[in-house]
Each structure stands twice: as structure tokens, then as C-alpha cells.
């Protein structure tokens with residue numbers, strides 16, 4: 091691609107192809123259209139929000155160290171877990187996936203930049219705007235209805251804050267749609283001519299699958315939120331049972347987006363893992379096509395499983411059966427990936443550096459999350475554990491044990507390439523050890539708590555649950571400490 | 577970025593494009609593809625709203641619910657005709673620019689804009705004469721949400737067309753070879769049109 095470099099191209103003059111060292115720090119605070127700058131902007135911004143979300147998590151865990159709501163008031167507790175979930179999903183994991191996508195995809199497909207660089211910059215700058223809006227809702231009384239914002243609760247508690255939440259999620263959703271348009275176009279249309287679709291790196295496949303989901307599912311959430319905001323602002327009754335509306339329809343719309351959203355959050359890191367493992371075990375990836383196609387199987391199936399979040403919402407029997415079956419089937423393509431990764435590292439020269447440690451941590455914790463996923467997919471079991479800490483354990487094993495560990499695997503893998511500097515390897519390993527211990531200590535007991543019947547999203551609980559909660563709180567502190575080496 | 581002579585305006589414009597799309601301008605223009613993706617996303621928003629409408633329709637014992645004043649069909653029917661026709665009118669504009677006929681492009685696009693404006697005016701007229709408000713019942717709410725959201729898109733389409741008309745006044749801005757703005761605004765307008773036809777069937781006719 092350098093052969094076509096023309097000296098008069100305005101971009102070359104403006105420094106696009108100059109090394110990292112020649113880029114000014116101001117570039118990172120401006121409307122820059124270079125995909126590498128944007129990738130780093132995404133990464134730094136999402137880390138910023140990760141620390142905020144993490145701080146909120148530790149407030150939650152501190153409160154839950156004792157059965158009584160003594161550390162913070164229940165109302166504040168609601169606000170904090172709502173913002174914790176929203177920040178982690180919309181401002182940490184999703185933008186962090188986009189960070190890798192922006193930095194790597196043009197390099198991987200041999201394009202000079204993303205297909206629409208200005209659009210790309212617009213998409214990025216919506217993130218700080220949406221994030222600021224979301225956090226500023228603390229000033230007006232933050233929303234309390236959880237990241238799911240189910241009505242009627244979302245229509246009655248903290249209405250102004252709820253409106254902030256809706257607006258912010260709409261902005262962040264738009265950003266992610268614009269980003270996905272860029273990813274799809276770049277991957278499909280801008281590969282160097284020699285690169286067929288089956289030659290491109292697996293990370294591109296997984297970003298493509300995730301982007302298709304973003305494109306198809308996120309707008310539906312927007313529709314639901316627009317109608318919800320009508321209920322809030324104009325007093326319509328789309329979802330308000332007090333006026334004859336049907337909150338279940340909101341749940342359907344919400345999960346039509348939010349189940350795919352969990353795959354939007356994990357697919358990029360499936361891709362990262364598929365890049366990281368072969369390198370650090372010195373073996374080519376096993377089952378390239380299986381991994382590539384299973385991403386699309388996941389995208390497709392991911393669109394038809396949403397009501398497994400609603401088994402207790404009075405869904406009719408046939409609907410439950412359908413969604414139970416599709417949900418269990420989705421474990422198959424997921425399993426295909428896990429087996430392929432294991433086969434990749436099998437017999438390889440494994441180098442236990444920071445990146446690989448996180449990669450192996452990813453496989454093991456994601457596996458646990460996947461297995462509990464199949465458990466909750468079974469209607470009879472789910473009816474018992476729905477809305478308990480069992481679900482919280484499941485989602486943290488897949489999102490923290492999966493997405494976040496995968497993210498760190500990629501972070502350490504590409505850090506030297508991105509910054510031109512080497513990180514401190516022992517510190518990286520310490521980071522992994524603390525994270526991994528903290529993660530399991532914090533979330534493993536939640537399985538047990540959920541089975542014992544402890545409800546999620548409540549500041550106060552029965553004293554019999556305290557010992558396990560203390561363990562979990564200690565785990566969350568260890569995770570907080572694990573960020574220090576980072 | 578606009579400039580009086582054909583030659584210069586082309587090079588300057590080219591440079592802007594180059595910056596926007598590729599540092600070397602070596603790859604083909606993917607903006608139309610991007611727009612198609614964007615419209616896919618837009619369709620999903622409408623789909624979400626249509627789905628809400630359909631669910632209520634099938635769940636409630638009567639649709640529209642008892643006591644909803646009848647919708648007048650005459651004016652919206654004419655409006656539909658105008659909007660559908662405008663798509664064809666607009667297409668002639670694109671045909672014109674393919675022949676390098678900028679004046680023709682301007683004529684047909686101006687006519688399209690006028691028809692779009694009439695549609696919006698008709699819509700507003702209907703709003704003011706309806707016997708129900710946003711909160712009357714679920715049918716009324718969804719009626720206003722859908723037609724309002726669609727009206728917003730018509731408005732955006734009009735702005736888009738206005739933009740193209742403005743740019744077309746710079747000589748050489750649009751040529752038979754290069755008229756992305758024309759194609760894009762037309763695609764967008766067709767989209768708005770198709771959504772309206774579905775909306776009309778679901779809300780007014782069924």
C-alpha cells in the first residue's frame with residue numbers, strides 16, 4: 091500500500107504516516123480523523139469510564155458488606171447500580187471494542203484509514219458527550235431503574251434523571267451505529283485486492299459480526315426509548331400500566347436489543363482472543379473457518395433468543411419453549427470457538443506472559459459464564475434464579491471474565507505496538523493475578539447466594555447471606571487494587 | 577470549497593473528498609454503501625415502532641380501541657399520492673443530471689421539494705383537525721409517534737434536497753459523472769416514501 095503513496099496527498103503532508111513520536115498530544119484532544127488517534131481516544135476514554143464504573147461497583151460492594159443499608163441510602167444505592175451497569179456497558183466495554191476496531195481494522199485489511207474518517211470522529215466525540223450527560227444525572231437525581239430501565243419503575247422514580255439516561259443512551263447508541271457503518275464498510279469494501287474474505291484476520295470477522303448486530307439491534311432500542319420518553323414527557327401510555335399501557339412490550343423491545351448487545355460486547359473480544367492465542371502459543375489458529383462462521387451463527391441466533399430474559403414475565407408456554415431452545419442452541423457456536431481455542435494452544439509453545447495469562451483467564455472464566463448461561467436458559471431453573479444473584483454471577487463471568495479479560499489480553503498484546511514502548515512484564519502478571527483472584531472471589535459466591543434466594547438490586551438483605559457477601563466484597567477490593575499495577 | 581471556475585472547483589472539491597475518504601483517493605467512493613447501511617438502521621427504528629403498533633393491535637380486544645374517532649381518509653390519501661408521485665418526479669432529476677442537465681436537475685428537485693412541503697402542510701392540517709390528542713388512547717399515541725417521527729424524516733429529506741439545490745448552483749458541482757449528493761438525497765427520499773406507504777397501510781387502512 092505504500093507503493094501508491096503520492097507526495098502531494100494532503101493527508102501525507104498532515105502527518106498521517108508519521109511515527110507515533112511525531113504526533114502531538116493535542117491531536118488526541120481534537121477532532122482528528124486518523125483512525126489510530128481515534129482508536130486511542132476510544133481506549134483512553136473507555137478506561138476513564140471503567141475507573142468510574144469500578145468506583146461505583148466498590149460503593150455497591152461496600153454497602154453490601156453488611157445486611158443493612160448503612161453505608162448509603164437505598165435510593166442512592168439504586169442510582170449507583172443503575173449507573174454502574176450503564177457506564178460499564180455503554181461507556182466501557184462497547185467503546186473499548188470500538189477502540190480495538192478502529193486501531194486495528196485498517197491496519198489488518200491494508201486500508202489507509204477507515205472508510206469514513208470524519209464520521210468516525212463524530213462517532214467518537216459522541217461518547218464523551220453521552221458519558222458526561224449520564225454522569226451529570228447525579229446532579230438532578232440519577233435514574234434508579236437499573237440499566238434495563240423497565241417501566242413502570244422508570245416512569246415513576248427519578249424522572250428527570252431517567253430522561254438524562256434515555257438521552258445519553260440514545261447518543262451512545264447513535265455513536266455505536268455510526269461506528270458500525272464504518273466497520274462494515276471498511277471490512278467489506280476496503281481490503282487490499284489480494285485479501286479475500288477468508289484471508290482476513292479473525293478479528294475482522296468478529297468485528298463484522300458485532301457490527302451487523304449493532305446495525306440491526308441498536309435502532310430498535312432507540313425506538314423503545316423514544317416511546318418511553320413520550321411516556322415520561324408527554325404522559326402517553328405506551329408502557330405505563332397505570333394508563334393501560336403494556337410494560338411487557340418494552341421488555342420485548344429492550345431485550346431485542348440487549349441480548350444482541352451482550353454479543354456486541356463479547357464478539358470483539360472473541361476476535362482479540364483469536365489473534366492473541368496463536369501468537370503466544372506459536373501455533374496457527376485451529377479452525378479458522380469454524381471460528382469465522384460461528385461468529386455469524388452467533389449474530390443470527392443472537393437476534394432470536396431475547397425472551398429468555400423474560401421467562402418470568404408471563405410469557406406463554408410455547409414462547410418459552412421456543413426461546414429456551416434457541417438459547418441453548420447458541421451455546422453450540424460458542425462452544426465451537428472454545429474448542430478451537432483450546433485446540434490452538436494444545437501442544438503449543440505457550441509463553442505465559444501477561445497477554446497470554448489474560449487469554450487463558452478469558453477461556454476459563456468465560457467457560458464458567460457460558461455454562462451458567464445454559465443453566466439459566468432452562469426455564470425450570472431460571473424461574474428459580476431469575477432476578478437473583480445467580481444471574482449477576484452469570485453476567486459477570488461472561489462480561490468481566492470474558493470481555494474484560496479478553497480486553498486486557500489484547501491490551502497487553504498490542505501495547506508495545508501502539509505505544510512503541512514495552513510495559514513492565516512482572517507488573518502485568520501481578521495485574522493478572524490480582525484481577526483473576528478478585529474476579530473469582532467476588533463473583534463465585536454470587537452463584538451460591540442466588541441459589542439461596544438472594545435478590546439482586548436490593549440494598550438490604552437477610553443476615554444469613556452476609557458471610558458470602560463479605561467474601562464478594564473482599565474480591566471487589568482486590569480487583570480495585572489490581573488496577574494499581576495497571 | 578466552492579469556486580467560480582469549473583476546473584478549480586473540481587480540484588478543490590476533490591481534495592475535500594480525498595481527506596474525507598482516503599488519503600490517496602485511490603479507492604472507490606463508498607458513501608452510497610454507507611448510506612444504505614444507515615438506512616438499514618433507520619428501518620429498524622421504524623420496525624420497532626411498527627412492531628409496537630402490531631402487538632397492541634393483536635393484543636387489544638378492539639383496534640382502534642372503542643371510542644377512537646374515525647380517521648379521515650381523504651386528505652391523507654391525497655397526501656400519500658403526492659408523496660409517492662414525488663419519488664418519480666425526483667428520479668427525473670437524477671436522470672437529468674446523468675445527461676449533465678443541471679437546470680433539469682434543479683427543476684425536478686424543486687418540484688419534489690414543493691411536493692414534500694405540501695405533504696408536510698397536509699400532515700399539519702390533519703393534526704389540527706383531528707379529534708384526538710397524543711394522550712387520548714394508545715392508538716392516538718402511536719398515531720402521533722409514527723406520523724411525527726416520519727414527518728421528521730420528511731423534514732430532513734427537504735433539508736437534504738435544499739442542500740443539493742444550493743450546491744447545484746455552483747457550476748460544475750454536479751456533473752453526469754459525479755453527483756453523490758443527488759443520488760444520496762434521492763435514495764433517502766425513496767426510503768421516506770416507502771416507510772410512509774407502510775405506515776399508511778398499517779395506521780390508516782388496516
Ligand code: HEM
Pocket residue numbers: 238352353355356398399417418420421424459460461462463464465466467468472475476477481484485488489492493
Ligand atoms: C452460552 C451462552 C449464553 C446463554 C445460554 C445465556 C443465557 C442467559 C439467560 C437465560 C439469561 C437470563 C437470566 C435471567 O434473567 O433470569 C442471561 C442473562 C444475562 N446474560 Fe447471558 N447467556 C449466554 C452468554 C452470555 C454472554 C456471552 C454475555 C455477555 C457477554 C451474557 C450476558 C448476560 C447478561 C448481561 C445478563 C443479565 C441481564 C440483566 O438482567 O441485567 N450472556 N443469560
Ligand SMILES: [Cu+2]
Pocket residue numbers: 348349352395396398399
Ligand atoms: Cu440474553
